[in-house]
Amino acid sequence: MRQFSLLSRTAGAAFMTPAGVLIGAFVIAPFFWVIYVSFTNRTLLGRTALNPEFVGLANYISLFDAGSFFTRGEFGFSLILTVQFVLFSALIGQAVLGMLLAWMLQSVPKSLKRLTEMVVIAAWILPEVVIAFAWFAFLDYDDGTLNMIMDALGLPRGDWLLSFPFWVIVVFNTWRGTAFSMMLFNSAFSSIPPSYFQAADVAGASSWQKFRDIGLPLIRGHVVTDLILITMWTFNVFTPFLLTAGGPSYRTEILPIYTYRVAFRDFEFGKGAAVGVIVMLINLVFALFYLWVARKRTAKVVA
Amino acid sequence: MRIRQHAYWISVAAATALAAPAMAADLTITCRCVEDGVNSEQAMWIKESVIPGFTEMKAEAGEEVNVTLTEFAGSDEQLTQQLALDFSTGAGPDVAGFDGFLIPSFVEGGLLKPLKELAGDAVTNWEGWDHISEGAVALMSYQGEPYGIALGTDVRMIFVRADILEEAGIDPESWQPGSWEELLETARTLKEKNPDSFPLQLNAGVPMGEATTMQGYWMALLGTGEEVTDEEGRWIVESQGILDTLNLYKTIYVDEKLGDQRAQLLGDGRNRTFANFRDGTTALLVEGDWFYRSVTAPDSEFAVENRDEVMTWAKMPAKEPGAGLRGQDFVTISGGTGFVLNPNTDEPELAWGLLAYMNSKEQLAAFQDFQPRIRIRDDVPIPDEPFLTETSQTLLPLTTARPNSAEYNAVSAEIQRMTEAVVSGELSPEEAMARYRDAVIGIVGEENTVSLL
Numbered sequence: 001m002r003q004f005s006l007l008s009r010t011a012g013a014a015f016m017t018p019a020g021v022l023i024g025a026f027v028i029a030p031f032f033w034v035i036y037v038s039f040t041n042r043t044l045l046g047r048t049a050l051n052p053e054f055v056g057l058a059n060y061i062s063l064f065d066a067g068s069f070f071t072r073g074e075f076g077f078s079l080i081l082t083v084q085f086v087l088f089s090a091l092i093g094q095a096v097l098g099m100l101l102a103w104m105l106q107s108v109p110k111s112l113k114r115l116t117e118m119v120v121i122a123a124w125i126l127p128e129v130v131i132a133f134a135w136f137a138f139l140d141y142d143d144g145t146l147n148m149i150m151d152a153l154g155l156p157r158g159d160w161l162l163s164f165p166f167w168v169i170v171v172f173n174t175w176r177g178t179a180f181s182m183m184l185f186n187s188a189f190s191s192i193p194p195s196y197f198q199a200a201d202v203a204g205a206s207s208w209q210k211f212r213d214i215g216l217p218l219i220r221g222h223v224v225t226d227l228i229l230i231t232m233w234t235f236n237v238f239t240p241f242l243l244t245a246g247g248p249s250y251r252t253e254i255l256p257i258y259t260y261r262v263a264f265r266d267f268e269f270g271k272g273a274a275v276g277v278i279v280m281l282i283n284l285v286f287a288l289f290y291l292w293v294a295r296k297r298t299a300k301v302v303a
Numbered sequence: 304m305r306i307r308q309h310a311y312w313i314s315v316a317a318a319t320a321l322a323a324p325a326m327a328a329d330l331t332i333t334c335r336c337v338e339d340g341v342n343s344e345q346a347m348w349i350k351e352s353v354i355p356g357f358t359e360m361k362a363e364a365g366e367e368v369n370v371t372l373t374e375f376a377g378s379d380e381q382l383t384q385q386l387a388l389d390f391s392t393g394a395g396p397d398v399a400g401f402d403g404f405l406i407p408s409f410v411e412g413g414l415l416k417p418l419k420e421l422a423g424d425a426v427t428n429w430e431g432w433d434h435i436s437e438g439a440v441a442l443m444s445y446q447g448e449p450y451g452i453a454l455g456t457d458v459r460m461i462f463v464r465a466d467i468l469e470e471a472g473i474d475p476e477s478w479q480p481g482s483w484e485e486l487l488e489t490a491r492t493l494k495e496k497n498p499d500s501f502p503l504q505l506n507a508g509v510p511m512g513e514a515t516t517m518q519g520y521w522m523a524l525l526g527t528g529e530e531v532t533d534e535e536g537r538w539i540v541e542s543q544g545i546l547d548t549l550n551l552y553k554t555i556y557v558d559e560k561l562g563d564q565r566a567q568l569l570g571d572g573r574n575r576t577f578a579n580f581r582d583g584t585t586a587l588l589v590e591g592d593w594f595y596r597s598v599t600a601p602d603s604e605f606a607v608e609n610r611d612e613v614m615t616w617a618k619m620p621a622k623e624p625g626a627g628l629r630g631q632d633f634v635t636i637s638g639g640t641g642f643v644l645n646p647n648t649d650e651p652e653l654a655w656g657l658l659a660y661m662n663s664k665e666q667l668a669a670f671q672d673f674q675p676r677i678r679i680r681d682d683v684p685i686p687d688e689p690f691l692t693e694t695s696q697t698l699l700p701l702t703t704a705r706p707n708s709a710e711y712n713a714v715s716a717e718i719q720r721m722t723e724a725v726v727s728g729e730l731s732p733e734e735a736m737a738r739y740r741d742a743v744i745g746i747v748g749e750e751n752t753v754s755l756l
Contacts, residue, residue: 044387045405046709049412062745071738072729073720141565162565247510248568249727265384266716 038274044267052270059274073250075275078258082235085170085254090234093174095227098181103211105182106189117182124179132242135172136161161244165252169240176239177230184226188219221297228290232283255279327367328650330657334400334642335382337374340604342597344674345400346374349661352669357660370657375400378573380512390414393647397654398661401451401643402513403442404705404712410445411709416646417448422655431662434680442639445707451643452662455679457591458698459522459619459635461486466613467586471496480620481632483526483551486587490561493586501563504576504588507552507722508567515567516715517638517705520722522589523548525634525703526621529755531714532706538714538747540740542755547622549725549732556726567726577605589619591638595690596674616694618701628703637702641679710747717742 007015038059042052069076101120105113123131138145139160147157160168192215200210216223238256240246246253246261253261259279263272332349336342354370361368373396375382383405389395391414409415418426432440435452443451465475471493480486486503493502506519524530529544539545555562563585566575577598579585588594599607599614607614619634621627627634642661648654660666667678675686677695685692705711721739724730730738744752 043412044391045408045412045414045712047411049414068738068741072724159565162568245510245570247570249509249723249729264388265380266713267387 034273034276034280037269038277040270042269042273044269048270055270059271060278062271063274063278073253075258077250078253078255081166081252082254084166085173086231086234089170089173090177090230091227093170094177094181094230094234095223097174097178098226099185099223101178101182102185102189103207103215105186107207117186120179120182123175124177128239129242131176132239135243139168162248165244165248169243169252169254172240172243173234173237177234181226181230184222185219188222189215192218224293225290228286228293232286232290235286236279236283327369328653330368330370330398330650330653331373331396332370332398332642332657333373333375333382333386333396335375335377335379336400337376340374340376343603344597344600346372348670348673352673353657353661353666356666356669357657360660361656368653378512379514387412387414390646395645395647397645397648397650398642398657399645401443401641403451403453403639403641404513404707404715406443406450406643407445407707407709408712410450414646415450415643417450418644418655418658419448421644421646421648421651423652425652425655425659429659431659431680434664434682435662436681439639439679441707443641443643451641452658453639453641453679455676456637456639456699457593458637458694458702459518459589459591460694460698461617461619462580462588462590462594463615463617464580464583464586464607464613465615467493467502467583475615479617482620482623483523484623486620487554487559487561490555490587491559494559494561500584500586501561501566501579502586503555503561504566504579504585505552505555505562506567506573506576506589507556507719507726508572509716509719509723510568510570511573512719513715514573515719515722517636518589518591519552520548520718521636521705522619522634523551525628525636526619526626528621528626528628528630530628530703530706531711531718532708533753533755536706536708537751537753538710538743539755540743540752541736544755545736545739546732549721549735552722552725553732557728564726567723574605581605581607592691592694596676600674616690618697631701633701635698635702637699637704713746714743717746 005012037052039054039056040052041048041055041058043049063075068074070080071077101116105116108116137143141147141157141159141161144160146160150157158164196214196218197210200214205213236256237254238260240252240254241257241260244252246257255275256279259272259275262268262275266272334342334345334349336346336349338346338350340346349372354372357370358368375385377385379402382400383402386395386399386401387409390409391412406415431452439453439456440449442453442456443449461480463475463478468475468478468489473489473492478489480489490503494500505523506515506517508515511519521531524544527544527547529539529542532538556564556567563576563579566572566579569575576585576588577594580588581599590598595614595616597603598605599610601610621632621634624632642658644651644654644658662680664680664682667680667683670676670678671683671686675688675691677685677691717739720742721735724735724738725732740752740754
């Protein structure tokens with residue numbers, strides 16, 4: 001079959017060039033530069049700033065040094081923390097809560113549905129700095145809203161940001177990101193023909209049975225897509241920094257914050273670049289998995 | 304058609320005429336100083352005295368100059384971060400507020416140039432050098448080259464809330480601990496009297512940055528007779544002095560809760576310690592004279608009411624009498640902050656002109672109206688402030704300084720981590736020191752370190 005094209009090859013190339021140059025200058029070149037820097041001991045301050053030395057794999061080896069791997073404030077600790085953060089805030093928090101909300105919204109009056117959607121989406125679209133500030137005010141030990149509520153209920157005050165910093169960022173990220181999963185599941189449920197549910201109603205099925213046997217199986221593909229996407233986003237999210245700055249004592253230092261600290265607060269560009277390369281590889285795995293799943297789904301549809 | 308063309312040429316001429324004044328030189332100056340905020344007096348001095356004076360002086364010489372002050376409201380560490388990134392990319396203010404201890408690491412990183420290299424003879428021939436002592440020039444120098452001019456030096460001590468000591472039956476006038484134990488004993492008495500209070504503040508933790516190293520760690524470590532480096536400049540990575548210092552932290556924050564542990568860990572912890580002192584929660588606070596000159600000055604956020612009566616000071620004791628640095632009974636340490644020039648400034652001569660003008664006799668004398676201090680120039684009269692004269696006469700003979708080394712900044716960050724690990728209860732002093740040793744060896748290389756154990 002002969003390919004029909006709107007443009008000649010030359011014209012196509014001409015149109016591609018500006019974008020290609022920009023991507024080359026701002027994405028491809030820095031990509032290789034970061035890989036190069038990760039093999040040096042380059043810093044921003046001090047002697048190794050002007051005269052960095054080639055150190056081979058030393059940066060990578062120090063990241064995986066068994067003696068300090070699990071110590072707070074080191075790469076391993078941060079990696080494990082990030083996995084926990086993704087598990088609790090994205091996979092359990094956002095996906096489960098989003099699913100629950102989406103399912104419940106199928107059978108409520110339209111006005112309530114709109115209101116709920118509005119509130120959940122507001123949490124998603126507000127600027128991050130504003131959100132972080134509001135949460136900071138909410139959780140403050142001395143004058144925070146949460147502790148005022150605790151006082152009013154006669155419950156003990158909590159020092160949330162210091163005593164439970166990890167759970168604070170988990171709840172924060174769940175609250176922040178649930179909207180996406182909810183909307184995605186919501187529209188997925190809407191695509192199921194209503195007659196399926198009407199038939200189930202006639203048979204006297206409970207809501208749980210309808211969800212288990214009709215709703216969930218029919219939107220399985222969407223669920224997988226959602227899980228992969230929110231895993232990737234949560235893995236790379238930086239917003240908790242605005243709430244805890246990675247502290248206290250590195251207890252909320254997830255990988256993006258760790259990378260930032262090493263590269264732009266300690267100014268160890270070499271080590272920071274090494275972390276960046278590893279994070280890039282992890283993201284690559286996520287992305288390939290996502291593309292593989294997406295292609296499988298398309299193939300199925302075509303078949 | 305003719306007329307229209309005519310109009311065109313007229314408007315071009317007008318536009319060029321209007322554009323000419325826009326050719327005036329622009330200078331920017333940044334410091335961690337905010338009107339009605341941190342270092343308010345410095346911001347006011349620059350805005351009300353330096354900038355109008357400088358613009359007028361230049362205008363008289365037929366030069367039009369616009370000077371803008373950027374009031375940086377973040378922390379010292381954030382300003383350092385900003386300047387490091389700015390200077391490395393050719394951006395940033397022409398004149399920047401700067402802490403002298405950072406100069407070696409910036410210079411080695413190629414992020415600062417000597418004043419002479421930037422502005423040439425104007426620097427060499429400046430009349431001010433004759434009025435600034437060698438030691439004061441050294442505050443902003445590295446390897447004998449000045450990179451900026453300091454506003455002055457400082458000293459560190461224990462600030463005391465006399466009213467709280469009195470309530471606990473201690474005479475504040477004669478109170479002067481002779482050892483760490485006596486200092487802790489007073490704190491215990493105060494804690495017993497008011498169990499909700501945190502009588503003693505010795506800075507620790509990462510969020511306070513260099514304020515942890517300078518006001519906290521050094522002030523304790525010097526009391527053990529040690530410094531961060533030995534006489535040959537090797538970094539001490541294991542010693543009894545480090546352990547004693549960390550154990551002092553442990554006693555204060557973990558074992559006996561004499562200090563506010565939260566304030567050491569929270570992001571805005573340092574301000575919290577100031578508020579604690581203002582509110583009487585903390586009675587003994589180790590800080591630099593900046594705390595008196597600026598933080599608690601009348602009308603500032605942390606102003607102590609009735610300051611002249613309720614606030615006094617004492618010398619920081621060594622661990623035991625005679626155990627301090629050089630066998631001293633009491634210890635203190637000095638640094639200096641001032642201003643440097645951007646190495647990539649478009650107007651090096653003009654920027655130097657502004658820096659020199661700020662450090663003219665006239666401007667430093669004008670600064671006294673905003674914030675009395677012992678100025679760096681010997682031709683500016685010493686202000687009539689008993690606190691300033693007493694503390695400097697007592698403490699300057701006892702003082703020492705940080706190593707003037709490019710690695711100090713990175714080692715200092717490790718010191719902050721080490722103290723944080725101890726005060727948060729995460730690591731024991733021995734474990735924290737072991738981690739410090741490994742980290743410092745990673746920074747300076749094992750051959751430049753020494754163990755005294």
